[in-house]
Amino acid sequence: MAERMGFFTDTSVCIGCKACEVACKEWNDVPDDGFVFRATSYDNTGALGADTWRHVAFIEQSRVVRRQEEPPGPGERAGEPADGQEGIEGWLMSSDVCKHCTHAACLDVCPTGALFRTEFGTVVVQADVCNGCGYCVPACPYGVIDRRERDGRAFKCTMCYDRQLGGLEPACAKACPTDSIQFGPLDELRARAEERVERLRGEGRPQARLYGASPEDGVGGDGAFFLLLDEPEVYGLPPDPVVTTRDLPAMWRWAAGAALSLAGAVAVSFLSTRRGR
Template sequence: MTMVEFDVSPRARDYTQSTLKGLIPDESELTAGCLIEPGKSYGFFTDTTVCIGCKACEVACKEWNNLPADEVGLTGHSYDNTGALSSNTWRHVAFVEKKQADRAAAETGYGVRENEQAAFQSGWLMMSDVCKHCHHAPCMEACPTGALFKTEFDTVVVQQDICNGCGYCVPACPFGVVDVSTTDGKAHKCTLCYDRLKGGLEPACAKSCPTDSIQFGELSDLHARAKVRVEELHARGVTTAYTYGAPGDPGSTGDMQYLNAFFLLTDRPEAYNLPAAPTRPSNRVKPALAAGLMAVAALALGAVAAFAGAPRHGQ
């Protein structure tokens, strides 16, 4: 018999009893292998190749954040009855069933599975989507009240006591994450469990993930882990594996720099409902203002000429 070696923190031996008296200090060290300290960058690395679509992350998120259910019903879109991220849903598991190319499907009817597939999850993709906590967060840059801010953990959070529900963050987001709730009239999105981070706890979704598809940690660690994972997958023949949202990747385009929550994907970004090349909206503020003001200035000069040229006396 071979012993399986687990990478367990030695501190785990300090907590062997089933009922604890209180919080474990720096619990994240035991569950995620990292200490949570202000001033450092934290994020998620979501490895979609090991996602099994159990939706534990969706449930854990709803439970911890006290979020109500969205529509209860069936969408007919594989096992995805959540649909999309919303003000009440901050983790969303996407299910992609690969079908035959549209041309063939038009002849044979839709919903026909690919009958020639490469190995390894090429026919059924699952991805737990979440707020990307962008380095240059467009929602935060757009927010006119300062309700959206960068925390000491380099994550992006809406302050619920400040948001006045102007809704400008919603079209600003290149990923369709932020949403204004019709219940309370405030913008809501994933907080990367800001309250848990403050208490030294790993975010609820990452802690509940049974396959470690969602990994929480310091961003530089996660980038290194993702790189190793991509190389490992390539070596095993999954040449389509790539990261989305790490520096230089798709998703980090157009001055977005990088996303604190990034992904490992095996199909085009669009298949997972992600944009291939998002851009940083605030870069368009100055060009628009300058061009508009120049046009107005030119027309104002024209107006001066028109008034000056008009006869001063008589008809």
């Protein structure tokens, strides 16, 4: 087993250029997913999916403008919101991706072995083995994995498994101009991320925090974790993700016990019937 590799995405230096999205599509031959302008955001891809393996989320932080309606003064721009209307106060950018969970529920439910864990600790879908059952879709606690409408097969980030086999870093990390996406041994990334958080807090950013870095969280830690500048919910991330299949062993034991009890009851009833003849 090779050393576990991962992503550390530092959202504090993401500029929203979407170079990672483009590089991912080009290298992995991921189809176009529409690029439809959404009236509620400048984000033109919307969310992760079968045709979007890296997604740069634009989180526009709004404010209510409080000023008198008058011609723009020095330093003001024409067309800004009038008094009482909402405007954009700031931006949060985050390049989201599959988390490559330590305890991956998608692996638990896949009936064909299409999903497997690589020697680098990442989780990959083999499209030629996937039968399109879709069990993995609701199993993912992050809502990452999805199926393509054209053929029903599931797709998601592979952390560029083919590039790793050749000793190369994933295409998204290679293309990132600010090193917002960092790739390397997971333990080294976690240590580097802790230092980055402490530095940001020392610079007056007390809201800086890590998401998905702790092996003690509900999925055993993520192979792709993030430095956030606000609550996870602001970024569309679940605050307390859990392995959705965590209760499966107990459920199977209960089902097996119930089946044995039923079989025993049927056997007793059958023997009683025969004796009564």
